[in-house]
């Protein structure tokens with residue numbers, strides 16, 4: 543029997559697009575109270591308005607840059623004032639920059655990927671834990687990637703960052719054993735969001751090519767998985783979810799339909 547998420551406080555980082563926005567809508571339909579964070583507050587406001595229409599009793603927004611400890615501290619101070627405690631933390635903000643080999647890699651891309659996908663998760667978790675420890679059955683859900691488990695050419699910093707996210711998730715589960723706080727990683731494969739547009743610095747044609755002839759996961763597919771792990775009863779922890787579209791049997795094995 544799923545546990546009710548009605549009126550639970552759910553914090554989602556990177557809620558301005560993709561998985562984060564879809565998760566916000568999915569939790570809104572369950573009547574959860576939402577705390578949404580990202581850098582693009584105008585986009586967050588649009589998502590929050592949709593969430594209120596879908597049934598969220600609260601959908602609050604506040605600017606958040608997970609790369610900055612000061613921004614994270616400010617954000618969580620705001621969360622403390624608005625909500626007082628937290629039931630679900632979804633560490634989703636992240637992404638990839640570039641597809642260069644190590645030989646051609648750029649410092650700024652590597653730093654962006656490590657800062658957002660790795661240090662962002664650590665900063666947000668450290669700041670939010672005091673609000674969750676009072677709350678047995680609360681849940682940290684990190685969004686990883688199949689890139690944490692399988693390597694691909696050009697993916698060094700992204701695969702490395704997501705592998706770090708996977709190990710951070712596993713470490714946290716050990717450290718929090720006995721507190722009642724659950725820790726999960728949801729690791730999707732290829733999904734059509736703004737991910738590739740960000741990776742290729744806004745080059746839409748390059749981004750579209752990634753999904754050419756493939757039926758990728760949608761943001762809603764991933765949001766459903768996040769919702770499912772979150773509404774298990776408090777004594778049930780789903781450790782790891784690995785999900786890919788049917789066309790992607792492995793990172794290097796993608797079925798592409800040719801156009802007639």
Ligand SMILES: NC(=O)c1ccc[n+]([C@@H]2O[C@H](COP(=O)([O-])OP(=O)(O)OC[C@H]3O[C@@H](n4cnc5c(N)ncnc54)[C@H](OP(=O)(O)O)[C@@H]3O)[C@@H](O)[C@H]2O)c1
Pocket residue numbers: 555556557558559560561562579580581582583585606607608609634635636637638658659685686687688729730731732733734735736737738740
């Ligand atoms: N799509 C895929 O194929 C795929 C597959 C596996 C895993 N993932 C992972 O899934 C997560 C969500 O990605 P997505 O596919 O939904 O891509 P997306 O549409 O580009 O969403 C990324 C989100 O992260 C936010 N973000 C980026 N940097 C941030 C920062 N410094 N501080 C706060 N928020 C930040 C963005 O918001 P702002 O720009 O407004 O800050 C945006 O809301 C990422 O961790 C990504 O690595 C994606």
